[in-house]
Each structure stands twice: as C-alpha cells, then as structure tokens.
Amino acid sequence: MPATSASPASSVQRRRRRTHRLLATAAGVLTVGALTAAALPAGAASAGEGRAGTSPGHHEGHGGGKGDKGRYQDVQLLSFNDLHGNLEPPSGSSGRVTRLHEDGTTENIDAGGAEYLATHLREARKGNRYSVTAAGGDMVGASPLISGLFHDEPTIEALNKLDLDVTSVGNHEFDEGAKELARLQNGGCHPVDGCYTDKGFKGADFPYLAANVLDEKTGKPLLDPYWVWRKNGVKVGFIGVTLEATPDIVSAEGVRGLSFEDEVDTINKYAEELRRQGVKSIVALVHEGGFPASSAYNYDCDSPGAGDGVSGPIADIAGKVSPQVDALVTGHTHAAYVCTIPDPAGNPRMVTSAASFGRLYTDTTLTYDRRTGDIARTAVKSANHVVTRDVPKAPDMSRLIDKWNALAAPIGNRAIGHISGDIVKDGTESPLGDLIADAQLEYGRTLDPETDLALMNPGGIRASLTYAASGGEGDGVVTFAEGFTVQPFANTVNLQDFTGAQLIQALKEQVSGPNEAAPKILQVSSGLTYTLDLTKTGADRVVTDSIRLNGEPIDDAATYRVATNSFLAGGGDGFTTLGEGTGDLVGEDDLTALERYLTANSSAADPLAPPAADRITIVR
CATH class of the missing domain: 3.90.780.10 (5'-Nucleotidase, C-terminal domain)
Structure with missing residues (x-):
C-alpha cells in the first residue's frame, strides 16, 4: 500500500519542541548554538537515439584508475528506495524479506539496518571501478525516533557515509515543506531547533532531483531536474521525479506553492534535453511503483507464465517513457521487483525496486558502448540482494547511530x-x-x-x-x-x-x-x-x-x-x-x-x- 503522509509543519514542530524540552531537561543539553534476480532477454534491443547532459553539481563516481580501452564498459548501478530514516534494523515484519526457493517454498529473512547496508554496498563495489549509487526517493520522512526527532539530519549523514551519488525526491521529502527539503540539501541549522551538535549540519553530499516539482511562482523545477555521472569518458544521466499525486498524500502545508507535473511528460522532456547535450545513457529515478505478482524479492517476473510481472502505476509509466531512457529505478509501493517492461518502441527495459527500509539493494550492470555513448540493453543484468545481518557492522555507521541514540535516549527509552x-x-x-x-x-x-x-x-x-x-x-x-x-x-x-x-x-x-x-x-x-x-x-x-x-x-x-x-x-x-x-x-x-x-x-x-x-x- 502506498505510504501516506504527513502533517502540517506546525504540528511537527510542536511535537519536536515538546520532546526537545523534555530531552533538554533529561540530558542537560540538546542543541549547540540554539539549542529480484532477472536478466534482460537476449532479444532486447539497444536504447533509442541519444540523450545528453551537463550536470548541475557534478562529482565523479566511486573507484579510481583509468577505464578500459575497449568498446564496452560495464557500469555498476547500485540502488535502493524508501529508506524512511530506518538507520537501525527495522523490527517485526518491517524487518524481513521473503525468499522464494526453487521448490516453491519460501523463507523469511531478517534484513535491514544502515550498519549492514553500508557493509553490503561497500562489498558490492569491490572490483567495480565504474560504480554509481542511486536512490528512488523517500529517504527521509515517516522516520523512527533516532532520525525523525532531529528532522532527519542523522539519515542525511548516514546517506553521505553510504556514498549515495544521487536520489529523486519522494512524497515524504515534502512532509516538512520545501524550505526544510532545501535545508537537507544545502545544510544549516534548523530554523526553530537550531544545531544538534557543535559541528552543525552540512547537508547532503548528493543531489536531490525534482524534475517534475515546480515552483508555482517561477514555473521552474524546485531542485535540479537531472544530474550526470561521469568517469573516464563514460556519461550516464539521471532524471529524478516523484509521483504526480504527491499533493493528495502529503499535507497541504507541505506542498504549498508547488505544482507536481506528469511523470512521463517530464522524463521525456529532460531525456531530450540530455540528448541535445550529448548524454545518450539515461536512468530515470521515479518515486512511483508497482505491485509484483509475488511478494518474494527474487521472484522472476519475466519467467514464462508470470503474466504481466508487475502491475500498477509504474507499468503504465514505463510503457510510455521515451526509449531514450535505458532503465527505471522506482519506489513508493515498498515492493520488490526486477522486471522488464517494453518501452514505446517495443524493446524490453529494466524496471527495479528494492522494497523499503534498507532491507534490499539492487545491483544492475549497465553495459556502456563507448562508440555510441549509449547502453547496450542486450547486456543489461539486474538482481535484488538481501541486506542480511550476518555480516560485520560498518564501524563508522555504528558510531553515527550511537551518537544520535545518545541524544534521543532520554526520550526514546x-x-x-x-x-x-x-x-x-x-x-x-x-x-x-x-x-x-x-x-x-x-x-x-x-x-x-x-x-x-x-x-x-x-x-x-x-x-x-x-x-x-x-x-x-x-x-x-x-x-x-x-x-x-x-x-x-x-x-x-x-x-x-x-x-x-x-x-x-x-x-x-x-x-x-x-x-x-x-x-x-x-x-x-x-x-x-x-x-x-x-x-x-x-x-x-x-x-x-x-x-x-x-x-x-x-x-x-x-x-x-x-x-x-x-x-x-x-x-x-x-x-x-x-x-x-x-x-x-x-x-x-x-x-x-x-x-x-x-x-x-x-x-x-x-x-x-x-x-x-x-x-x-x-x-x-
């Protein structure tokens, strides 16, 4: 079921001011200053003609060294969505995923937690000098106390440590309004609650993309509409959108002064703009999703007899988005799927979602053709992987969680x-x-x-x-x-x-x-x-x-x-x-x-x- 949100900003601030007063009383100090495994069918065709892009706020991908001199270069795309500030392992059914076995039986696996997600992502990147990490929105909002009490600053800090390169906005990024979203992007102390630590808050190291979210006064996107990842001549453009129906599921205060445009029209517009700039490999980060036929994260929705594989809004969107776009990273429905959905030219195109709460991540291989600057879609591979809890915790993430838990403990416990x-x-x-x-x-x-x-x-x-x-x-x-x-x-x-x-x-x-x-x-x-x-x-x-x-x-x-x-x-x-x-x-x-x-x-x-x-x- 789609996540439903939010409350007027004044109510959020009222609750936090109340808990902050209690926290300050208990701790003596609060603020400083103010205190699915599926491969693309062999018959898939190459992507459409071009895309393009200079990126606002470019930074290089992970890894170093010179790229291969051959024609084709594999680019690793790691992605996740709908984290919702779940830094600690989520409990109960929210902290499990279902695995489907070959004999048709299933098992539930405990999953999630930023300490484990960091370890899994870092391990996945090993040996992949061309690796980029992207997210499909709702990184914050509807968050547990450790993040929500502090206006989700802890989650932004955690995402910086995860080396997230880029994300789209989701509907929950607007729970506290556009000004607060801008603060999460750019940094600075909260206008009411001030700074929580003596180091202040520096904001996100990664760009939030909001191509279809317009300022009603200017008619321009609230944030950057796209971003381009570049490494040794390889260029991959990312366009970020949230669901057009965001005003229906977020408080009126949270979206005041904003308009939300059609997802397909917006993606197609900026895909063409990128093409004119010379970027021919494009990934759409779409905070809208679908519903797979199975709840198992590794269900093969492209297998014979699987029907439509995934239904819901994303199926319609994916079927209309320009063939210039090579893959779609999606979210919002908290479902897990790795499916191919034909583009308007009839060619299969990868569409993925990694459930929610950091329980899964998706590892997609995009084979970049240096001669054409495009993705050879016949070589695209993708699978969802479980963020298991049987790996070592990332020490830097443990320290971050311990720091914020110490501040929250007088109230939370x-x-x-x-x-x-x-x-x-x-x-x-x-x-x-x-x-x-x-x-x-x-x-x-x-x-x-x-x-x-x-x-x-x-x-x-x-x-x-x-x-x-x-x-x-x-x-x-x-x-x-x-x-x-x-x-x-x-x-x-x-x-x-x-x-x-x-x-x-x-x-x-x-x-x-x-x-x-x-x-x-x-x-x-x-x-x-x-x-x-x-x-x-x-x-x-x-x-x-x-x-x-x-x-x-x-x-x-x-x-x-x-x-x-x-x-x-x-x-x-x-x-x-x-x-x-x-x-x-x-x-x-x-x-x-x-x-x-x-x-x-x-x-x-x-x-x-x-x-x-x-x-x-x-x-x-």
Missing part, C-alpha cells in the same frame, strides 16, 4: 505502555489500526464527551508494535521510540461534525473514486461495524445497510462527532468528504493520544492484549 503480544498493522482491518482508533476516540472524549467514533487512515500507521522489542527494554514494554515509529507524522487529533449521510459517503470513498483501484480501508474505533463485500465493485463494496454504531443503524440526518487526524480532516488520501466537517476542534498530536491510551489501559501486571480486529466483516 521512556516506557509508555505494556502489551501481551505483537500488535500488527497488517491486514484490511488491523489490530494496531483498531488500537489507534480507540486511542483517538478516548482522547477525543476528553475534549468533547459527545465524540461518537474515530477513523484512522492505514497509511499513517508506519510499523507494528512488537512484543519482543529490539531495544533491550524488556519483552512487552512499549517505549516512546516505538510509539514514535508507529505514528511519526505529528498529526493532530481533530474533532468534526458530520451528518450520517456524510459518514456513509466517507466509508464509500475507501473503495471508490481515487481509491477504487487501490482501496484505503479506514481503521475504525470500537462500536462502529459494517460489512465490506469484495465480490462487488466500487462504492457498492461498502454494504450500506450493514453500517452500525453501537448496534444502531446510521441515521442520514443525524449529526455525529468524529475524531480523525489532521491529515484526514484535510481531505487527504482521497477522503474529500472528511474535509467537509464542521465544528472543528483541534487537539494535541496523535502520538500523545496513543501514549495516554497505553498508559491508562496497560501495566506490567496487566498488559494490553491485541484487539481482535473484528469490526469490519469481509466478504471475499
């Missing part, structure tokens, strides 16, 4: 609740979704006792609560850091009035309009029940006659007081009706609601059990 088992976020209706909705309902009633129900968007739930936590604080203990990882957006809890008819319409919007192809099922608080009939289509999948609140049918003409987060209250995720409420009352952030609920309803002697997730009846 604080216990906020106890659970008797894993409370997962997976499923149409999830136990964790029910828990969060119940927490917001209970909090809403402290603001207004007449609050009737709460609705929570599934994309705002970023991780499960695991019983055996990795932080060493003891089984079943929920820490503030874990809560922050679950709900990192600092959305406020908002109360609004809706008619019964509006409430029913909002439920139908889960499976209709922009959400018809990829439903976004709201998590509902205790007392609200209904049937979702997946054998039907569109809005009819919500069985209207089945909707009950505390056992009573919804009255179209009655008024209901509903708690949602500020993202939904602004009509986010295609829920336009939820943006039409009246009688607005804005409370504290959603993590405060979760913390208060866990503290009030659990203890070491009486931990909270996972909810049954039985409020929505599914008919398949």
Whole structure:
C-alpha cells in the first residue's frame, strides 16, 4: 500500500519542541548554538537515439584508475528506495524479506539496518571501478525516533557515509515543506531547533532531483531536474521525479506553492534535453511503483507464465517513457521487483525496486558502448540482494547511530505502555489500526464527551508494535521510540461534525473514486461495524445497510462527532468528504493520544492484549 503522509509543519514542530524540552531537561543539553534476480532477454534491443547532459553539481563516481580501452564498459548501478530514516534494523515484519526457493517454498529473512547496508554496498563495489549509487526517493520522512526527532539530519549523514551519488525526491521529502527539503540539501541549522551538535549540519553530499516539482511562482523545477555521472569518458544521466499525486498524500502545508507535473511528460522532456547535450545513457529515478505478482524479492517476473510481472502505476509509466531512457529505478509501493517492461518502441527495459527500509539493494550492470555513448540493453543484468545481518557492522555507521541514540535516549527509552503480544498493522482491518482508533476516540472524549467514533487512515500507521522489542527494554514494554515509529507524522487529533449521510459517503470513498483501484480501508474505533463485500465493485463494496454504531443503524440526518487526524480532516488520501466537517476542534498530536491510551489501559501486571480486529466483516 502506498505510504501516506504527513502533517502540517506546525504540528511537527510542536511535537519536536515538546520532546526537545523534555530531552533538554533529561540530558542537560540538546542543541549547540540554539539549542529480484532477472536478466534482460537476449532479444532486447539497444536504447533509442541519444540523450545528453551537463550536470548541475557534478562529482565523479566511486573507484579510481583509468577505464578500459575497449568498446564496452560495464557500469555498476547500485540502488535502493524508501529508506524512511530506518538507520537501525527495522523490527517485526518491517524487518524481513521473503525468499522464494526453487521448490516453491519460501523463507523469511531478517534484513535491514544502515550498519549492514553500508557493509553490503561497500562489498558490492569491490572490483567495480565504474560504480554509481542511486536512490528512488523517500529517504527521509515517516522516520523512527533516532532520525525523525532531529528532522532527519542523522539519515542525511548516514546517506553521505553510504556514498549515495544521487536520489529523486519522494512524497515524504515534502512532509516538512520545501524550505526544510532545501535545508537537507544545502545544510544549516534548523530554523526553530537550531544545531544538534557543535559541528552543525552540512547537508547532503548528493543531489536531490525534482524534475517534475515546480515552483508555482517561477514555473521552474524546485531542485535540479537531472544530474550526470561521469568517469573516464563514460556519461550516464539521471532524471529524478516523484509521483504526480504527491499533493493528495502529503499535507497541504507541505506542498504549498508547488505544482507536481506528469511523470512521463517530464522524463521525456529532460531525456531530450540530455540528448541535445550529448548524454545518450539515461536512468530515470521515479518515486512511483508497482505491485509484483509475488511478494518474494527474487521472484522472476519475466519467467514464462508470470503474466504481466508487475502491475500498477509504474507499468503504465514505463510503457510510455521515451526509449531514450535505458532503465527505471522506482519506489513508493515498498515492493520488490526486477522486471522488464517494453518501452514505446517495443524493446524490453529494466524496471527495479528494492522494497523499503534498507532491507534490499539492487545491483544492475549497465553495459556502456563507448562508440555510441549509449547502453547496450542486450547486456543489461539486474538482481535484488538481501541486506542480511550476518555480516560485520560498518564501524563508522555504528558510531553515527550511537551518537544520535545518545541524544534521543532520554526520550526514546521512556516506557509508555505494556502489551501481551505483537500488535500488527497488517491486514484490511488491523489490530494496531483498531488500537489507534480507540486511542483517538478516548482522547477525543476528553475534549468533547459527545465524540461518537474515530477513523484512522492505514497509511499513517508506519510499523507494528512488537512484543519482543529490539531495544533491550524488556519483552512487552512499549517505549516512546516505538510509539514514535508507529505514528511519526505529528498529526493532530481533530474533532468534526458530520451528518450520517456524510459518514456513509466517507466509508464509500475507501473503495471508490481515487481509491477504487487501490482501496484505503479506514481503521475504525470500537462500536462502529459494517460489512465490506469484495465480490462487488466500487462504492457498492461498502454494504450500506450493514453500517452500525453501537448496534444502531446510521441515521442520514443525524449529526455525529468524529475524531480523525489532521491529515484526514484535510481531505487527504482521497477522503474529500472528511474535509467537509464542521465544528472543528483541534487537539494535541496523535502520538500523545496513543501514549495516554497505553498508559491508562496497560501495566506490567496487566498488559494490553491485541484487539481482535473484528469490526469490519469481509466478504471475499
């Protein structure tokens, strides 16, 4: 399911100012100054006629020495996407990948963690003097506490150490707005929270590319649209775009003053511009993705009988992007695939995605023809590789993580609740979704006792609560850091009035309009029940006659007081009706609601059990 974001910048700052004050009190100091394995079929044709490019902000690729004098030169392209600030190994299902064996069986493998990712990438580069590392967006945003508490400066520092050469922006790069994205690129202390260390923040060593993100006043790209990697006469251009629908899944504050253009039109425009400049080898970094037929990272989606291999938005984009582009590195859907999709000329072209959270990286070999300056697509090879945890940790990355953990520890290690088992976020209706909705309902009633129900968007739930936590604080203990990882957006809890008819319409919007192809099922608080009939289509999948609140049918003409987060209250995720409420009352952030609920309803002697997730009846 696509990641759903964000909250108004003021809410983010409000949460961080609160935690910073606590951190400063506990630690005595806070700030300085202000404190898939698949090869291209043998019949694939060469790329289209040319591309081009001088690069804004050029720097050389990894490795040294002179290049080969022969006609063909292999260029190693290492790529990953959707890191989301996961510097430490992600826990639970978020920290595993599925491997498919030849006999059809599967196994789950623990994966991820920046200390291990660094080791794997450095090992992969050995013997490859022509190696470039690129990413497909969402490097930051919706991050765990170690990064999110510090406006993702730790992740930018980690990416610098990973020798990332270039990345596209993703939708989450706009969670705190364009000015904050510019600061991550260029450096400088945070305008509100100041500097966290005496060395200050120098920003990214790599360029963020935002070809289809325009400043509405100037009509020009917010950041560089492309960048060219050069080494010993070899030139590879990179064009970076994010999904056109970014304004639909990011708070209005985060994208104020920006317009997001069509991905295909933008890539084709700059591919032609690069061609005119003499760059004929091009990779598109596209923060939009697809859905493979298998969840296994090594599923061969080009094998006979695999059907379309990968479906979803990227399949349409890849089929329309100019043949001048030789490969697409994608993201956003957190899926893993290495597939070929025919370009408009009918020639196969590699399209890859490395899941999310640093669990995988993709190793692609692009064979560069020095005579033509183009990629010989018949020789392109690519595969996803697991970032296993059975390799030595990179010492420099361990030191970075230790540094930031020391700053975050006074806040992050604080216990906020106890659970008797894993409370997962997976499923149409999830136990964790029910828990969060119940927490917001209970909090809403402290603001207004007449609050009737709460609705929570599934994309705002970023991780499960695991019983055996990795932080060493003891089984079943929920820490503030874990809560922050679950709900990192600092959305406020908002109360609004809706008619019964509006409430029913909002439920139908889960499976209709922009959400018809990829439903976004709201998590509902205790007392609200209904049937979702997946054998039907569109809005009819919500069985209207089945909707009950505390056992009573919804009255179209009655008024209901509903708690949602500020993202939904602004009509986010295609829920336009939820943006039409009246009688607005804005409370504290959603993590405060979760913390208060866990503290009030659990203890070491009486931990909270996972909810049954039985409020929505599914008919398949």
